[in-house]
Structure formats: C-alpha cells, structure tokens
Amino acid sequence: MLVWLTLICLTGLTTGVSYVDLGWMNIVVALFIAVSKASLVAWIFMGVRHTTSLTKLFVVAGLVWLSIMILVTFSDYSSRSWTYQAQPWSHNAAGGKSR
Amino acid sequence: MAETVTPVHEAALEHTRLRHHFATPAQQMDAATLGMWTFLITEVLFFGGMFASYAVYRNLYLDAFASTSEYMNVVLGGTNTAVLICSSLTMVLAVRAAQLSNRRHTTLFLILTMIFGTTFLVIKGFEYHSKWVEHLVPGFNFHYALPQYQQHAQILFFLYFMMTGMHALHMIVGLGLLTYLLVQTSRRVFSASYFAPMEMIGLYWHFVDIVWIFLFPLLYLIGHRR
Numbered sequence: 248m249l250v251w252l253t254l255i256c257l258t259g260l261t262t263g264v265s266y267v268d269l270g271w272m273n274i275v276v277a278l279f280i281a282v283s284k285a286s287l288v289a290w291i292f293m294g295v296r297h298t299t300s301l302t303k304l305f306v307v308a309g310l311v312w313l314s315i316m317i318l319v320t321f322s323d324y325s326s327r328s329w330t331y332q333a334q335p336w337s338h339n340a341a342g343g344k345s346r
Numbered sequence: 347m348a349e350t351v352t353p354v355h356e357a358a359l360e361h362t363r364l365r366h367h368f369a370t371p372a373q374q375m376d377a378a379t380l381g382m383w384t385f386l387i388t389e390v391l392f393f394g395g396m397f398a399s400y401a402v403y404r405n406l407y408l409d410a411f412a413s414t415s416e417y418m419n420v421v422l423g424g425t426n427t428a429v430l431i432c433s434s435l436t437m438v439l440a441v442r443a444a445q446l447s448n449r450r451h452t453t454l455f456l457i458l459t460m461i462f463g464t465t466f467l468v469i470k471g472f473e474y475h476s477k478w479v480e481h482l483v484p485g486f487n488f489h490y491a492l493p494q495y496q497q498h499a500q501i502l503f504f505l506y507f508m509m510t511g512m513h514a515l516h517m518i519v520g521l522g523l524l525t526y527l528l529v530q531t532s533r534r535v536f537s538a539s540y541f542a543p544m545e546m547i548g549l550y551w552h553f554v555d556i557v558w559i560f561l562f563p564l565l566y567l568i569g570h571r572r
Binding site: 248251255262277278280284288292294298302306309316317320321324 | 380435437545562
C-alpha cells in the first residue's frame with residue numbers, strides 16, 4: 248500500500264515538475280522519476296527482490312542490452328557529420344574532420 | 347549442480363502440479379519466473395526500439411516536439427497513469443489472495459484489475475478520438491496548427507500512435523489473460539500450493555504498467571508548458 252502511495256505521489260510530482268522550466272534538466276528529472284517508479288514496481292510489485300540471483304541477472308542483462316541499443320543508435324546519429332581524415336594512403340576524396 | 351534433491355512422494359505434490367522434470371515445486375516456480383522474465387526482457391527491447399527512435403527524433407527536433415505538448419491532454423494522461431498504478435496494486439493483491447487460498451478475494455481483485463484496465467482503454471479511446479477530430483493522425487488528413495513544425499510534429503504523432511497503440515494492444519492481451527485467470531479461479535485451480543499462472547500474468551501486467559510509466563512523461567510532458 249505504501250508502494251502504491253509512493254507511486255501516486257511520484258506521478259503527481261512528475262506532472263508538477265513538467266510545468267516548471269528547468270531547461271534541459273526537465274527531461275533528466277522526468278526520466279529519473281520514471282526510473283524510480285519503474286524500479287519500485289519491479290522490485291516490490293513484481294517481486295524481483297524475492298527472485299534468484301540468476302533471474303536478477305537476467306533483468307539487469309535486459310537493461311544492459313537496452314542501453315547498448317540506445318547508446319549505439321545515438322552515437323551513430325551524432326557522428327553523422329564527421330568525415331574522414333584523408334591520409335596519403337587513403338582513397339577518400341573528402342578531407343578533414345568537420346566536427 | 348552438486349547438490350542432490352530427493353524427489354518427494356507424488357501424491358503429496360498433487361496440488362502443486364509439480365511436473366516430472368522438476369525436483370521441487372520451488373524449483374519449478376523459479377524456472378517459471380526466469381522464463382517469464384526472459385520474455386519480459388524481449389518486450390523491453392521491443393518497446394525499447396520505439397523509445398530509441400523517439401529519443402533520436404526528439405534530440406533532432408526538440409522545438410517541434412515541445413510544441414506538441416499543447417495537444418496532449420495531461421489530465422487524461424495523468425489519470426490513466428494513476429489508473430494503471432491502481433491496477434498494479436489490485437493485481438498484487440490478487441496474487442497475494444491466491445497465495446493465501448482466498449478464492450473470493452482473488453476473484454474480487456482480478457475483477458478490479460480488469461475494471462481499471464478497461465477504464466484505461468476507454469480513456470485512451472477518448473484521447474484517440476479527440477486526436478482524430480483535431481486532424482492529428484498522421485497519414486489521415488494530418489494538419490498541424492504551426493506550419494513550421496508540420497513535418498516534424500508529424501513524427502511525434504506517428505510515434506505517439508505507434509507506442510500507445512502497441513501498449514494498448516498489450517493491455518488488451520493482458521485483459522484476455524486476466525479473463526483466463528478468472529476462469530481458472532472459478533474452477534478452484536489456484537491455492538497456496540499452486541499459484542504460478544497468477545504470479546506470471548501478474549509480472550506481465552506490471553510490465554505493461556512500467557511501459558506506460560515511461561510513455562507518460564515522454565509523450566505528454568515534453569516541453570515546459572505555459
């Protein structure tokens with residue numbers, strides 16, 4: 248019950264905070280609250296705290312793969328503007344890193 | 347594994363539905379839990395792909411995305427979040443009731459969970475309808491009020507319908523699973539010695555709740571609102 252109350256309060260908090268302008272911190276705070284809520288649900292409601300170490304490992308592994316996907320996708324997009332540095336032995340016509 | 351477990355006499359385990367390839371009911375429960383979590387982490391990656399594409403496009407077109415906040419009904423979205431959290435609570439209580447062999451409470455909490463789930467879907471239906479009326483459905487006469495963001499806002503709305511649509515589909519499947527649990531409960535299948543399906547479907551239900559917990563702030567509460 249206490250968990251439920253905490254979750255409801257966090258929902259109110261995340262909604263209220265969205266009305267305050269914190270600049271780029273807005274998304275950080277929103278995600279932080281969302282992660283806390285999800286962790287509460289997973290740990291207590293879903294009973295991860297009672298599971299075997301192997302199951303806990305699987306849960307962590309799933310999150311690791313998710314972060315790999317997000318990080319690699321992001322690095323792909325952010326490095327789109329980079330071009331090759333032409334070396335004497337390279338055949339690329341473009342020269343210079345434009346970052 | 348070095349430890350040897352002595353197999354228990356079959357008749358004593360009739361109520362636990364112990365299958366022959368498991369040594370103890372506890373081991374069977376652990377295996378079921380691990381299997382369910384394996385499925386759930388595939389679901390994490392399934393939704394994760396859509397979240398990743400959301401993240402990329404939000405990063406690229408933040409202004410357009412922030413401008414769409416006005417068209418998202420925070421009251422309905424927030425209510426839906428609370429509804430799902432309540433449904434998770436009633437689901438936990440239903441599983442606990444099954445563990446305590448309390449059939450009446452199990453049925454009560456299962457029905458409550460289904461009511462909350464249906465409420466969520468009804469509210470979603472209202473939201474979808476209002477989006478349709480406001481010409482915010484990509485591909486169907488989409489027209490955005492701010493012309494400079496027309497193209498990029500459409501991406502957000504595409505993601506909105508894709509992600510909440512997938513989520514709603516999972517909710518519907520969840521409701522079907524809960525109906526199965528209701529039927530099984532009425533047949534007195536669950537008790538303190540056997541409640542695995544309750545717990546596993548509970549895991550699925552909580553997972554769908556977690557997805558919404560992330561969907562809500564990311565889709566509804568993007569820009570700072572005036």
